[in-house]
Amino acid sequence: MSDVGSSDDLPNGSDAALAAEYVLGLMSEAEIEAFEARLLKDERLLLQVVTWTEHLSRIADTVPEAAPPPSAKRRIEAAAFGGTAARTGRTIWRFLVPLGFGGAAVAGLAWALLTFDLLGPGTSEPELVADIAVEDRALALHAGWFADSAELLVIREAGEVPQGSDLELWVIRGEDAPVSLGLVPRQEDRIRYTLPPGLSGLLPGATLAVSLEPQGGSPSGAPTGPVLGTAPITEY
Amino acid sequence: MTPQQEVEELLARIAMGDRRAFSDLYDRTSAKLFGICLRVLRDQAESEEALQEAYVRIWHKADAYRVNGYSPMTWLITLTRNIAIDRRRQRRGTPSEAIDLAETLPDDGPGPEAMAAERSEAGRLHLCLRELPEDRAAMVRRAYLDGDTYAELAAATGVKLNTVRTWLRRALIQLRECLER
Numbered sequence: 001m002s003d004v005g006s007s008d009d010l011p012n013g014s015d016a017a018l019a020a021e022y023v024l025g026l027m028s029e030a031e032i033e034a035f036e037a038r039l040l041k042d043e044r045l046l047l048q049v050v051t052w053t054e055h056l057s058r059i060a061d062t063v064p065e066a067a068p069p070p071s072a073k074r075r076i077e078a079a080a081f082g083g084t085a086a087r088t089g090r091t092i093w094r095f096l097v098p099l100g101f102g103g104a105a106v107a108g109l110a111w112a113l114l115t116f117d118l119l120g121p122g123t124s125e126p127e128l129v130a131d132i133a134v135e136d137r138a139l140a141l142h143a144g145w146f147a148d149s150a151e152l153l154v155i156r157e158a159g160e161v162p163q164g165s166d167l168e169l170w171v172i173r174g175e176d177a178p179v180s181l182g183l184v185p186r187q188e189d190r191i192r193y194t195l196p197p198g199l200s201g202l203l204p205g206a207t208l209a210v211s212l213e214p215q216g217g218s219p220s221g222a223p224t225g226p227v228l229g230t231a232p233i234t235e236y
Numbered sequence: 237m238t239p240q241q242e243v244e245e246l247l248a249r250i251a252m253g254d255r256r257a258f259s260d261l262y263d264r265t266s267a268k269l270f271g272i273c274l275r276v277l278r279d280q281a282e283s284e285e286a287l288q289e290a291y292v293r294i295w296h297k298a299d300a301y302r303v304n305g306y307s308p309m310t311w312l313i314t315l316t317r318n319i320a321i322d323r324r325r326q327r328r329g330t331p332s333e334a335i336d337l338a339e340t341l342p343d344d345g346p347g348p349e350a351m352a353a354e355r356s357e358a359g360r361l362h363l364c365l366r367e368l369p370e371d372r373a374a375m376v377r378r379a380y381l382d383g384d385t386y387a388e389l390a391a392a393t394g395v396k397l398n399t400v401r402t403w404l405r406r407a408l409i410q411l412r413e414c415l416e417r
Contacts, residue, residue: 016412017405024379025321026386026404050306055415057310058361059380060317063275065267068287072270073262076288080295081255 019048023056126153129236130208134159134229141184141210141229143169144236145195145203152181152193152200161186168213170223171199171233173206183217184210206233243308251299258295265309266291269316275381276320286323290316321383364414372407375400 021027022035039046126144133140139159145152154169161167167184179202185191211218212225237245243264249257269290273283293315306314365373371393378384378392389404390397 014405017408020408020412021405024376025318025383026379052412053306053314054310055361056376056380057313057317059377060268060272060313061362063271063381066271066274067267068270068284072284072287073259073266076262076291077255077259079288080258080292 015045016048016052019045020052020056023049023052126236128203128233130231130233132208132210132229132231134210137228139167139210139228141169143181143208143233145200145233147200150194150197150200152195153190154182154184154193155190156184157189162212164215165225166213166215166217167228168211168217168223170209170211171202171206172209172230173202178209178223180218180221181208183213203233204235207231208233240308243312247294247298247308247311250295258291261294262291265312268309269312272313272316273320276317276383277324282323282327283320286316286320289319293319317380324383360415361411364411367414368407368410372403375404376407376411379404 018035022032027035039049127147128145130143131141132143137159140157141159142155142157143152144155161184166186169181169184170178171181172178179199181195181199182191182193207230209223209227209230211223211227213223214225218224243261246257246261246264250261266287270283270287273286273290274280277283277286290312294312297315365376368376375384375389375393378389384392386397386401386404390400393400395403
């Protein structure tokens with residue numbers, strides 16, 4: 001840190017010059033360390049740094065703009081949002097994590113969270129979510145309700161729809177008869193249903209269930225096959 | 237709202253974890269920031285990586301810009317420029333000296349109001365750079381956009397390192413005096 005503060009030939013402007021060198025990145029590591037130690041205590045020096053940063057950033061005005069390739073945005077959002085979930089764990093816990101679900105499943109939930117946010121219609125986050133895990137079938141389903149667009153997004157994260165039959169989703173409210181929401185997609189891993197207002201009104205506080213049904217869904221409008229799994233519908 | 241206020245508003249929402257705001261900010265600023273990455277790194281793939289690093293940091297650090305007193309575009313430009321310079325120096329084996337404004341400055345910096353006034357003087361820096369001897373102005377630009385160190389500036393100009401340093405410091409002080417007029 002030989003040169004810090006030793007600008008004897010520049011008595012009036014040495015701090016201004018140092019601050020500019022700092023902003024430009026011209027200092028050695030030792031000089032940076034000494035300068036930053038001063039910055040913490042010297043508000044005028046800090047103001048010099050901020051002012052230089054503002055001024056010198058105008059050099060970037062001369063640089064032509066260039067649109068990044070379209071694929072970059074998706075990747076960047078995945079990196080940013082994925083990093084958040086992995087790092088803090090904060091948003092993961094907004095999902096119900098069923099008992100017995102291991103670490104891999106938690107990673108899956110983070111993925112589902114990400115998927116909701118990247119693909120969710122109308123708004124960036126669902127109001128209500130439910131996650132069903134059927135361990136013996138290695139089946140994992142996520143559902144998210146987007147009030148803005150009145151859409152239910154269903155994601156089949158793991159497992160298959162069995163050949164010759166279908167998986168049907170139901171909303172169950174208290175003692176009332178289950179109401180069908182639709183079928184779990186067989187080919188795609190996700191599907192969006194637009195729900196009529198009467199049906200969406202049933203969702204808060206209700207239970208989401210999945211049952212095994214004949215191909216095409218229950219012929220009677222009520223579950224006919226075994227209920228494979230259920231999950232509470234919770235606020236996201 | 238002015239464009240500056242709009243970007244400020246987006247950063248405030250990003251600080252609260254608003255992903256839609258992040259998407260909007262990206263749409264508004266990515267061409268500017270990618271242009272800077274390309275200018276510094278001169279490589280498409282590396283620039284894409286730098287751009288990603290910049291936006292990931294914006295996502296995580298959006299709450300930091302305001303407390304440090306930068307105007308929003310300055311914060312975005314500086315953060316991106318520093319990441320790109322850092323990568324360029326790593327590539328050529330120079331120890332990293334680029335600074336991270338979001339992390340190195342204390343939280344009680346001067347407010348943004350004074351800075352906003354300066355930012356509105358759009359052409360001021362370029363005007364003042366023109367008052368410098370051409371080779372000195374070029375050094376400032378090279379340091380900012382190419383991340384040149386004193387050693388590299390010395391090699392490029394064929395002048396001794398200490399001389400280059402004295403020249404550039406004088407030029408910076410002259411520049412500062414012009415900017416304050």
